[in-house]
Amino acid sequence: MIEFRRHSGMFTLETEQFVPITIDKAWEFFSSPENLCLMTPPHMKFRITSGKPERMYVGQIISYTLSLFPGTKTNWVTEITVADIGNYFVDEQRFGPYKMWHHEHRFKTIKDGVLMTDKVSYKLPFGFLGHFAHALFVKGQLQAIFSYRQKTLEKLFPPAVRNKSDQH
Template sequence: MIQFKKHSGIYTLSVMQELPIGLSEAWDFFSSPKNLEIITPPHMGFKITSGEPGGMYPGQIITYKVAPFPGVKTNWATEITHVIDKKFFVDEQRFGPYNMWHHEHHFEERENGIFMTDKVSYKIPFGFLGHLAQGLFVKRQLKEIFEYRINKLEEMFGK
């Protein structure tokens, strides 16, 4: 399930998904930044540029190149700011296309697998024009990215 809401000039995207895998398997996959490329739509040309990231830890800086629009590549740097093993981690944009990007990844073990919640709070630059862009294409693009991710994860791990 994918939901959007707006509050105080910030947008929040919430994505919930259940997967029939164990918590350790889920954590190992999602806490490895190198797997981001696998679950990002290929047309975005997502590439980590900071070298092969090891295990995730607070303070880790990861840089990427990504094409938010065809033919438009941008640099993006995130910092892993919080990590509680097998519970949650947070990445925050340090520079990139948004004024603010705060992405929480939560994991909950359940009887038949895991329940994951992604919560992305973001602010678009350019004031009124940014809000217009949200309605015209940013919301749709983020929805497509997370739908791709949901489908790719179901293809890899089952429903």
Template sequence: MISINKHAGIYTLKVEQKLPISLDEAWDFFSNPLNLERITPSNMQFKITSGKPKPMHPGQIITYRVAPFKGFSTNWVTEITHVADKQFFVDEQRFGPYSMWHHEHHFEAKEYGILMTDKVSYKLPLGWLGNLAQQLFVYKQLQSIFNYRYTWLSKQFKN
């Protein structure tokens, strides 16, 4: 379900999920930034702060407030850099907790519905301290977030 690999100081997380929905339904749901709050664990206190997002488009800036762990919250700014209607979109961090964050969302029509693939390439700040943080809690937290999404989506879009 979830895999993370490291290459040249960059971690790449990949998650695949099969959903029994149409490509149109998947695109309508996932291309709406407001649904991020629904698929993010409540303990992260995820909140869009840039107002109601307009339809997704390249160059769109979306700001959030998020608590990556208890007692610490931060602002996060992402830009939608690429959009191919009903195929994929990419968001990249412009300001936030990572040195780099590049998140690809891919959608592929299949006989059972869709195959959705998330691919996140990220780099942590602070050199060896960031690598230690990856081992101690970042990996576990990302795994928890994507496990939550997987479970939520499976329940929401069940047959």
């Protein structure tokens, strides 16, 4: 599920995904900035430029380069502004392609795994031209990135295969 809403001159993307792992394993995986590279489509050439990142912590600044369009390179700097271990964290853009970017990552233990919820509130630059760009390509690009992430996580954390004896 990936949903978009427009409100107050900005946009919100929300997505949920079940991952069949423990909350501890989910937190360990998602709180490692290096794993962002695994979850970003290869054609975007995502690379962390601020050195080998430590485990996530509040106040951490992470810089990246990525290609939003073929043949381009964009710098992006985010800060981890909130972290509640095992529950949620927030990264916010400090410099980059968006006028504003606020990304909440939430984790909830449910039967047989973890429900991950992402809520990204963002605003594009250039006023009405930004809204036009959103309709033309930004929305589709974000949808493709989050779909890629969902498929990657399904491969990395496949559902456990149950024995026939477990099914009775």
